[in-house]
Amino acid sequence: MGTHERDIRLNKLNTIREQGINPYKERFQKSHSLYQAKKLPLNTSGVRIAGRIMAVRIFGRLIFATLKDFSGKMQIALQEKAVGKERFAFFKKYIDIGDFFGAEGTIFKTKMGEITLDTSGYELLSKTLRPLPEKFHGLSDRELLYRQRYLDLIMNDGTIERFLKRTRIMKTMRDYLDAEGFFEVETPVLQTNPSGANATPFTTHHNALDLDLYLRIAPETYLKRCIAGGFDKVYEFARSFRNEGLDPSHLQDFTILEYYVAYWNYEDNMRFTEKLIKHVLEQVNGSLKLTFGEKVIDFGKDWKKVSLRDLIFTDTGIDFSTYTNENDLRKAIKEEGIEIQDLSTMGFGSLIDNLYKKVSRPKIDDPLFITHHPIELSPLARRNDINGRVTDRFQLVVNGWEIVNAYSELVDPVDQRNRLEEQASLHRKGDSEAMVMDEDFLTAMEHGMPPISGWGMGVDRFVCLLTNQENLRDVVLFPLMKPTDQQ
RNA sequence: GGGCCGUUAGCUCAGAUGGUAGAGCAGCAGACUCUUAAUCUGCGGGUCGAAGGUUCGAUCCCUUCACGGCUCACCA
Numbered sequence: 001m002g003t004h005e006r007d008i009r010l011n012k013l014n015t016i017r018e019q020g021i022n023p024y025k026e027r028f029q030k031s032h033s034l035y036q037a038k039k040l041p042l043n044t045s046g047v048r049i050a051g052r053i054m055a056v057r058i059f060g061r062l063i064f065a066t067l068k069d070f071s072g073k074m075q076i077a078l079q080e081k082a083v084g085k086e087r088f089a090f091f092k093k094y095i096d097i098g099d100f101f102g103a104e105g106t107i108f109k110t111k112m113g114e115i116t117l118d119t120s121g122y123e124l125l126s127k128t129l130r131p132l133p134e135k136f137h138g139l140s141d142r143e144l145l146y147r148q149r150y151l152d153l154i155m156n157d158g159t160i161e162r163f164l165k166r167t168r169i170m171k172t173m174r175d176y177l178d179a180e181g182f183f184e185v186e187t188p189v190l191q192t193n194p195s196g197a198n199a200t201p202f203t204t205h206h207n208a209l210d211l212d213l214y215l216r217i218a219p220e221t222y223l224k225r226c227i228a229g230g231f232d233k234v235y236e237f238a239r240s241f242r243n244e245g246l247d248p249s250h251l252q253d254f255t256i257l258e259y260y261v262a263y264w265n266y267e268d269n270m271r272f273t274e275k276l277i278k279h280v281l282e283q284v285n286g287s288l289k290l291t292f293g294e295k296v297i298d299f300g301k302d303w304k305k306v307s308l309r310d311l312i313f314t315d316t317g318i319d320f321s322t323y324t325n326e327n328d329l330r331k332a333i334k335e336e337g338i339e340i341q342d343l344s345t346m347g348f349g350s351l352i353d354n355l356y357k358k359v360s361r362p363k364i365d366d367p368l369f370i371t372h373h374p375i376e377l378s379p380l381a382r383r384n385d386i387n388g389r390v391t392d393r394f395q396l397v398v399n400g401w402e403i404v405n406a407y408s409e410l411v412d413p414v415d416q417r418n419r420l421e422e423q424a425s426l427h428r429k430g431d432s433e434a435m436v437m438d439e440d441f442l443t444a445m446e447h448g449m450p451p452i453s454g455w456g457m458g459v460d461r462f463v464c465l466l467t468n469q470e471n472l473r474d475v476v477l478f479p480l481m482k483p484t485d486q487q
Numbered sequence: 488g489g490g491c492c493g494u495u496a497g498c499u500c501a502g503a504u505g506g507u508a509g510a511g512c513a514g515c516a517g518a519c520u521c522u523u524a525a526u527c528u529g530c531g532g533g534u535c536g537a538a539g540g541u542u543c544g545a546u547c548c549c550u551u552c553a554c555g556g557c558u559c560a561c562c563a
Contacts, residue, residue: 004532005497005514055523062520079520097513111521134498134512136524141498143555155498199562218563244562245488254563341560402563433562458563484536484554 009129012094016127023127028102035071038115040107047117049074050102050125052154053095055135063091064116067101068154076103076117077110083119091122097135100126146479165284166463166475170237172283173257176276182233182259187222189215189239195441196220196380198433199242202252215241220380220454221441223260224409228449235259237459246480248471249401253480255459264453266382266392266408270369273396273404273455274303277367285466292399292468298366305369308356309390315360320352320374321389349376364397379419379435381407403462406455413445 016023031048032040040047051067051074061080066073080088082105095101105119133139138155145152152159174184192211194201196218204213219238226234238256246252261269281288281299288300306314313319316336323329326348333340333355340346340354352374372390375383381391393407410416420442426434463475473479 008514055525057522057525058519059522059525060519062522064522064525066523075523077521081520110523112523114521114523116521131497131513134524136512137499139498141494141555143494144498146555151498197563240563242562245560247559248557250562256563405563456563461563482554 005131006129009096009127012096013127013129016094016124021124023124025102025123025125028123028125030102033071034067034069034074037107037117038072038074042107042109042115045106046104047107048102048104049076049117050100053097053099053101054132056095056097058092061088063088065101067103074117075110075114076105076119077108078119078122083121087122095124096128096131098128098130098132099124100128143481146473147481149477162467162469162475163477165467168284169280169463169466170257170459172280173276174237176279177233177235177259180233180272182235183231185223185226185231185234185236187216187219187226187236187238189241191216193436193438193440195435195438197242198379198435200244200432202241202243217242218256218456219258220456221438223258223454224449224452225441225444227260227262227452228444228447231260232262232450233259248473249461251460251472251476251479254472254476256456257459258454258456260409260452260454262450262452264408265451266371266394266406266453269406269408269453269455270305270394273406274367277396277403281466290466292465293470295365295399297399297465301366303367303369303396305371305394307372307390308352308370308374309372311360311370312352312355315363316355318355320355321387323348326351347376349374353377361397361402362400364400367396367398369394369396375419378407379423380410380416382410382412383415398465401461401465402458403465404455404457406453409449409452409454411445411449411452413442416445417442 013023028050029048030050031046034049034051037047037049049067049069051069053065054068054073055066057064063078065076065078067076078088078091083091101122102125103117103119103122105117105121108116108118110116133151133155139145139151153163178184190204190206190213192213194214194217196216197220199217201214201217204215205211206213216238218240219236223234223236236258238258239253240256241253243252244250278288278299281290288298290297290299309319309321316338318329318332318336320329323332326346329348329351330343330346333343333351338355338359340358343351346354371394372384372387373381373393373395375389375391378391378393381393384390384392391407393405395402395406396404410419420435420437423435424437427436460472460475464470464472467475469475
C-alpha cells in the first residue's frame, strides 16, 4: 500500500540522483560523537558529526535541526549565509526528518543557551523513504513496538536504555563467572534427543542425514557431559526453545544461563547464587533494593531458605511428607477448599507443584530459596541421602517468579536410568512434556561423573526484574510475531 | 485453548441513535535568522482490519475470520 508520503520521497530521491548526488553515501569521517561534540569548547571549528535528523525548524534563512546518534542528541544550525544559497535551498527541499546526515562546522551557543553546531558544510548520508512516528507521543502501539522494534528504539528513549541494560546484566554475569574460574562453552542447539527439562520441543529435519531433530529445550545434559569430560566449572548462555503456550512470562525462544560445578553440592551453589546475584544488582543497579512496579524488593538481607514441605505446610496446614499416595493428598487439598483445575488427573508431584504455585508462590516478593522438591518433579536431581522422597534442589523465587532452579546433580547411573524410564513411560502414555530415554547421556554417566551441582536461570525474567518490566517481550529485541497480510 | 477488550490518515487519537469521517504531528505550497512539541496562512491525504449478513443505505448493528493486548489454565 504505497503512501503518498513515500511517493513524494521517492521523487525526491530520483531528483537527487539526477543532480549527480548519491543519496546513499559510502562513509562519513566523524571527528566526534554527538555526546563528545556537545562537550567541546565554544568556537571549536572543523567539528564533523553525523546522525539521524529527528526534528527540523525552519526560519527563513536559518534552520535548526536535531541530530541523534548512539551517544545522544545535538542541535545543528544552518545559516544561508554560511552554507550558501544553493546548499541551503537543497536542505529545505530535499532533506527530511529521519534522514542520516553529516555536518561540519563550529561549536557555538545559541541565544537560548544551547550548544549547537554552526554548519559550514553538510552531506546527505542516507535518504529515508518513510516518515518517523509522531515526534511528541512517539510510538505506543504495542504491536508496532514489537513488529518494528527499530522504530521503538529510535523514538522512545527508554527502549534503548533497557536493551543496553540487558547487555550489561549478561556481561556482568559473564565477567563474574569468568573471574571465578568458569569456562564458557557452546553445546548443540540441534539435538537428536531433547532433554534437560519437562517441555515439548520444536521439531525439524536434517535432509542430508534424513534425520528428525529437535531444538534444545535446555543445555543441561550436554553441560554435564562437559563435566564428565574433565571441565570443572562450565557455563552457557543457551538460547532454548519450547513449543508451548506464550504469555507475558513465557516465550518459545528464550535464554537460559546454566552452569555446572564439579564437587559442589546444592548448598555451595546457594551461597554462590546469592553472591552472584547481589553482585549483579550492585554493578548494574547500584543498589540491593529494587523497585518493581509498586513494590520494593530487598535483596540486601540474608536470603531465607525454606523447604517446599515447610512452605506449603505454613501456608495450608498440609504436610505432604506424611502422605504416601496421591489420593489422600488430593482429598486433603479438597478439604482445605483449595481449588486446582484438573485435580483428579494429577500425580503426586504435580499435586504438590500446583499447590505451591496456587497458594505459596504468589506471596513471595523478597528473594527466597525453596528447597527439597519431591523426587517426582526432579528427574535429574540427586536424591536426598536422608529423605529419599525429596531431592537436593533449590529454586530462587523473587516477586513470585522462579528466577533460578538448581540442584545437586544426579550422577548415579542406575538411579538415573530408573527415573528416565519412568519419564519415558509417562511420555509413551501421551505426556509430551515428559522426558524421553537418552541412552547417550546415560552412557556418559556410566563412564563416571564427579559430584556436581548445576544451576539454571531464566535470563529474560531476570532482566525483566531488573528493568521493571512485566512482559518478557519488552526485554527481547525482536519477539516472534505472527505475520500479517502485507502488500 | 477459554474469557474480556482492541484494530479509524504515516504516527497519536477524536467521532457519528446507521446517511461513506475529523484534529494535532508528519507531508505539500508559502512567510519567517534563535527555535527546540517553533509559529502563522493555505492545501492534499482514509476501500474506518477482512469477508459475509440485516437494511433503501453499514465504517457504526449481527456473524465469521485475521492480527494484537490483558487474563485463566500448562511450561522458566
